[in-house]
Amino acid sequence: MTIKIFCLAIALLFNGVICLAQDRHYTFTTNILAPLASARVSNPTAFTLLPLASNLEYGFTASAGYIQNKCGFDARLTIGKANSYAWTPQLQIGYQYYFNGKHLDKTRSWYVGASLRYWDYINQYTHSQRHSISPNLIAGYMFEPTRRLIIDIRLSQMIGVASVSNIDHSRAAANLQFSPMPLLSPVLPFVSFNIGYKWTPSSNVLTTPAF
Amino acid sequence: MKKMTLFAALCCAALMGCSKDWVNYSPMDMNGATLGYDDANAPKRLRAAAVAIQPSATNKSETLDTIRALVERIKSEHNDIQVIVFGELILEWYYQADTPVAYQHHMAEIIPSATTDFIKTLAMTHQVHIAVGLTELDTPSNQLYNTQILLRPTGELIKYRKRNLNETDLDNNIQAGNTSQIVDIDGIKCAMFICSDMQSDAVTHELANQEIDVVLQSLTTTTDLHTQVSYVGNQLNKWIVFANRYGKEGDFDYTGFTHIINPVGTISERAVGKNVYVYRNMGIY
Numbered sequence: 001m002t003i004k005i006f007c008l009a010i011a012l013l014f015n016g017v018i019c020l021a022q023d024r025h026y027t028f029t030t031n032i033l034a035p036l037a038s039a040r041v042s043n044p045t046a047f048t049l050l051p052l053a054s055n056l057e058y059g060f061t062a063s064a065g066y067i068q069n070k071c072g073f074d075a076r077l078t079i080g081k082a083n084s085y086a087w088t089p090q091l092q093i094g095y096q097y098y099f100n101g102k103h104l105d106k107t108r109s110w111y112v113g114a115s116l117r118y119w120d121y122i123n124q125y126t127h128s129q130r131h132s133i134s135p136n137l138i139a140g141y142m143f144e145p146t147r148r149l150i151i152d153i154r155l156s157q158m159i160g161v162a163s164v165s166n167i168d169h170s171r172a173a174a175n176l177q178f179s180p181m182p183l184l185s186p187v188l189p190f191v192s193f194n195i196g197y198k199w200t201p202s203s204n205v206l207t208t209p210a211f
Numbered sequence: 212m213k214k215m216t217l218f219a220a221l222c223c224a225a226l227m228g229c230s231k232d233w234v235n236y237s238p239m240d241m242n243g244a245t246l247g248y249d250d251a252n253a254p255k256r257l258r259a260a261a262v263a264i265q266p267s268a269t270n271k272s273e274t275l276d277t278i279r280a281l282v283e284r285i286k287s288e289h290n291d292i293q294v295i296v297f298g299e300l301i302l303e304w305y306y307q308a309d310t311p312v313a314y315q316h317h318m319a320e321i322i323p324s325a326t327t328d329f330i331k332t333l334a335m336t337h338q339v340h341i342a343v344g345l346t347e348l349d350t351p352s353n354q355l356y357n358t359q360i361l362l363r364p365t366g367e368l369i370k371y372r373k374r375n376l377n378e379t380d381l382d383n384n385i386q387a388g389n390t391s392q393i394v395d396i397d398g399i400k401c402a403m404f405i406c407s408d409m410q411s412d413a414v415t416h417e418l419a420n421q422e423i424d425v426v427l428q429s430l431t432t433t434t435d436l437h438t439q440v441s442y443v444g445n446q447l448n449k450w451i452v453f454a455n456r457y458g459k460e461g462d463f464d465y466t467g468f469t470h471i472i473n474p475v476g477t478i479s480e481r482a483v484g485k486n487v488y489v490y491r492n493m494g495i496y
Contacts, residue, residue, distance in 0.1 A: 047235035051238050051239065056242065058239065083236070085415055085416070085446065086240065086445075088239050121239065123446070123448060125419035126447070128445075130476075132242070167248075167474060168496065169248055169249045169253075170246050171247030171249060172244075172246070173247060175244045177244070180241050181437055183435055183438065
């Protein structure tokens with residue numbers, strides 16, 4: 001399993017290296033459900049499940065991306081609280097490979113990729129911090145319903161996690177992990193619905209952005 | 212401009228929700244690797260067990276016999292045991308849907324009682340602290356409380372009344388307690404704790420400010436999401452002796468999952484089933 005994941009990562013990296021610089025686009029998006037994931041929803045089931053639809057991002061997320069021909073890179077910064085006592089700032093960096101998908105004058109494309117997520121679980125009452133880092137596989141669909149407005153629907157699947165805590169006498173650990181709630185589901189992907197703006201420099205050779 | 216301001220205010224109100232003191236749990240509370248905790252060289256130790264039994268709906272004597280059998284079994288298997296914790300309202304069903312209030316009144320104990328004397332005898336005979344959850348009837352006020360009692364090997368009885376009530380408590384016409392209860396067990400500071408007390412932001416904050424070593428938590432729950440990382444463990448960052456119940460009670464099916472959780476939020480010991488227990492020799496720094 002580890003070897004297969006390693007080979008997939010190498011393949012994605014190889015595709016990234018051979019991308020030619022012709023069409024360049026910059027994207028700026030936000031996760032529209034991240035604020036709701038941080039809200040004090042009274043229903044406990046909804047409070048537990050809603051973050052699965054916000055990619056486990058709580059509060060506010062700002063994402064900036066760069067798409068060059070078929071390849072893309074992005075970074076996501078999230079600041080917010082998972083509940084009343086825990087802050088969970090996050091930083092994610094990712095790579096995407098966009099398949100061809102032209103349709104008249106609209107642009108849309110499926111993509112696959114990988115990302116690395118870092119977060120700090122800060123318990124503001126006990127002053128404990130748990131730093132974690134997790135690799136994820138991602139897949140998604142980005143489209144442009146109107147000029148420059150983009151909608152990006154993304155699926156993210158964690159494949160492992162490593163953590164370290166500031167609590168005295170604690171020991172760091174790393175696990176192969178596909179779900180934060182394995183008894184609910186042993187494999188649990190997260191979804192995010194992102195909306196934003198795509199800017200295409202006027203120096204691009206092609207007039208129509210090509211994913 | 213006014214419309215935008217009003218819209219923003221409504222959004223903020225919706226996002227903030229009610230100001231009710233209630234903590235719900237999120238996937239991020241359990242998201243992380245299974246951290247280790249080195250307590251082998253800790254200067255102090257507390258040997259504790261958490262038990263999940265199936266109580267009888269109507270026959271309290273049968274339930275007390277089950278408690279006695281588990282205490283004797285734990286003592287025979289772990290002669291150094293210092294404290295045994297049983298679940299919340301463990302002398303009866305947690306909720307009886309047909310006549311919930313009448314049922315709780317019928318099963319309630321006026322403390323002290325023959326029932327508490329039975330448990331006191333167990334504690335004195337086996338020289339172990341025993342914590343048990345029960346419904347208490349306060350005679351002056353005729354009000355019901357969700358209470359956890361601790362019987363010491365000396366025979367002393369200490370009680371704690373649940374402060375943060377959930378909907379089932381309210382349906383049972385339970386009244387809230389208003390004080391914490393910290394007990395010293397052989398030099399270890401322990402907090403008495405019942406179920407949804409952990410879902411109070413104020414109680415959580417209070418517990419963090421007190422120099423508690425161990426939380427003795429009697430609870431009733433079906434929320435079992437992770438076998439290795441505990442949301443309440445990451446919330447309290449203390450040793451937690453987490454005792455549940457087993458059995459089908461109306462629409463609720465309790466698996467009896469019972470834990471001992473270490474201060475980094477890792478489930479150190481876990482058992483699932485009927486009349487099971489977990490034991491841990493906890494190192495306290």
